[in-house]
Amino acid sequence: MSDALLSLENIRTDIAQYHILKGVSFSVPRGQVTMLLGRNGVGKTTSLRTIMGLWQAKEGTLTFDGADITGAPISARARAGIGFVPEDMGIFGDLSVEENMVLAATNGMPDPARLEWLFSAFPALRTFWKSQAGALSGGQKQMLSIARAMIEDRKLYLIDEPTKGLAPAIISTMVGALRTLKQQGATVLMVEQNFSVAKALGDQAVVMDDGVVVWTGAMAELAESSALQERLMGLSMEAH
CATH class of the missing domain: 3.40.50.300 (P-loop containing nucleotide triphosphate hydrolases)
Known part of the structure; x- marks a missing residue:
């Protein structure tokens, strides 16, 4: 092991x-x-x-x-x-997708290359970038939740x-x-x-x-x- x-x-x-x-x-x-x-x-x-x-x-x-x-x-x-994606998604429904991602970044601004990779992995994030997170579908909310944890390299x-x-x-x-x-x-x-x-x-x-x-x-x-x-x-x- x-x-x-x-x-x-x-x-x-x-x-x-x-x-x-x-x-x-x-x-x-x-x-x-x-x-x-x-x-x-x-x-x-x-x-x-x-x-x-x-x-x-x-x-x-x-x-x-x-x-x-x-x-x-x-x-x-x-x-x-350590990054955590809870079962209940843990997103801020009153904020936009963009604001949720910015809050997840340590320095307040996601790395552009990392963000582009996340857009390619989850195209809905780009589509709904300015939309309120609470208005997303269940699947889109789950994508956002995972993307927030992935916005930076985590050890775990x-x-x-x-x-x-x-x-x-x-x-x-x-x-x-x-x-x-x-x-x-x-x-x-x-x-x-x-x-x-x-x-x-x-x-x-x-x-x-x-x-x-x-x-x-x-x-x-x-x-x-x-x-x-x-x-x-x-x-x-x-x-x-």
């Missing part, structure tokens, strides 16, 4: 009285796409939010690029190079269910953009329920169940074994 950019060791996260993460341990190899898989409600989104610092780990250690970030604030994690991209509820044509566009990001050597940790998308993009897989990791290995190994999918997730994901 490649050098780990991110490592979680025995992470425990509580939300109110609920014990969501019950000792999660796994690593994200540098320069690879790691898929975080499992049934709904097993702790995948909580894991991403804990890594970003939106929820604080009660126990355990988070190590990012050689530094302990367990108690670091969200701003410090962002400055360290945390992406939570980017294709959820999207039409096949939009999913194809999304996968194409994420594949290009992967080819550029990006490190990605992604939650994804669409198994065909996970299979197309993933190098490694981490499967969770009931707040713990139950399996880690090559995405190809999981994709090739219906029996393994059924044992780990309760069903064959090939049908989904």
